[in-house]
Amino acid sequence: MTDFAAIAQAHGTPTYVYDAAAIRAAYRAFASAFPGALIAYAVKSNTALAVMRLLAREGAGADIVSGGELEACVRAGIAPGAIVFSGVGKTDAEITAALAAGVLQLNIESGAELARIAEIARGMGLRAPVALRLTPDVGGAAFDQTTTGRRGDKFGLLEEDLVPLYAQAHRHPDLDLRGLSVHIGSQILSLEPFAAAFARLAEVVQRLRAQGLPVRALDLGGGLGIPYEDVHAPPSVRDYEALVRRAIGPLDTEIILEPGRALVGAAGVILARVVRVKEGASGRFVVLDAGMNTLVRPALYGARHRVEPLAPRPGPLEPCAVVGPICESSDVLARDLPLPPVEAGDLILIRDAGAHGACLASTYNAHPLPAEVLVDGDKASLIRARQTVPDLFARDRVPAWLA
């Protein structure tokens, strides 16, 4: 049992606390279900170097979307040959850095990007390993904002554009065309959207092969959801694997998976403290030292996270709004949450914050970024120091003409 009170005492609040055993178990579920596949951890979910190192030790590769994430992988010890680079806005500098590092492949999102990557590769005297990202025109993620595979979304290539581009890439002397990728979104709670996307992908593979175009590798993206609420029942990794085996197995390709949330989401909590209890006109506000600056998902997507006192006090449950200190009415972490009596100073846990918590945090209202702690059995180590108020202004310069 993690001693959250001791962590709060040692490191203060708010603090993100991650459980190494839970991350390892989640990774091993994928690795054992998909023995031959590359499990490329979507590092956008949590870029703490210690978390990434832990996954690297387990054998994970990485899915990256920026030069910063590439640097994080280098520092965490993830082999470049196990890195795939996705995203619609790769800059020349980022493409150059990825090619120089020797990443496994760049997932191409447009014809213009393909042309630019080829030019850069030619200039560097090498062939760029690439895959084309298919837009299968499938929805199905929990939030509109995290759905990425529909016609009209900014990601990927529609089949009618992809097929001619694939033929062009295959002939291109500066490109090593490996195959296709697909990623339809994040926090997907049933197998149907995956089944629809993989069926489309398989059709496209067959169409390409019928034209004599080889497809060696398929990157199936991430997206498998986690249960944030009791009503959520995401497919198990085993069920997901059975689907992949049925839909993609017969194509006999290399398989790449890009799970993010499913590896780290449930392994993290935010440890926060009650600053104030305020009786408002419409009910009780429990004001924490963590808010939308610490976990933006509720404000950004209407996402719900379980919020609970570490040591519930005896007494009747009363519906509360759990809010943060930020000067925005959207700074609400949970609405109408039945809570036992709480008092200023009480410790609160915000569950399932291991993915898209710290990495989306902000310093809005000049709140320093929280500390991050990794727990492994009886060890609890600070893996990212709390930002200080002077840190907030370290990059500021006041021009001499204002002196």
Ligand code: LLP
């Ligand atoms: N691959 C690509 C190309 C992606 O864009 C993503 C997530 C993943 C893999 C990983 O998906 P996962 O297995 O983690 O679902 N901030 C949002 C989530 C945005 C995810 C964006 N892309 C949230 O807090 O829910």
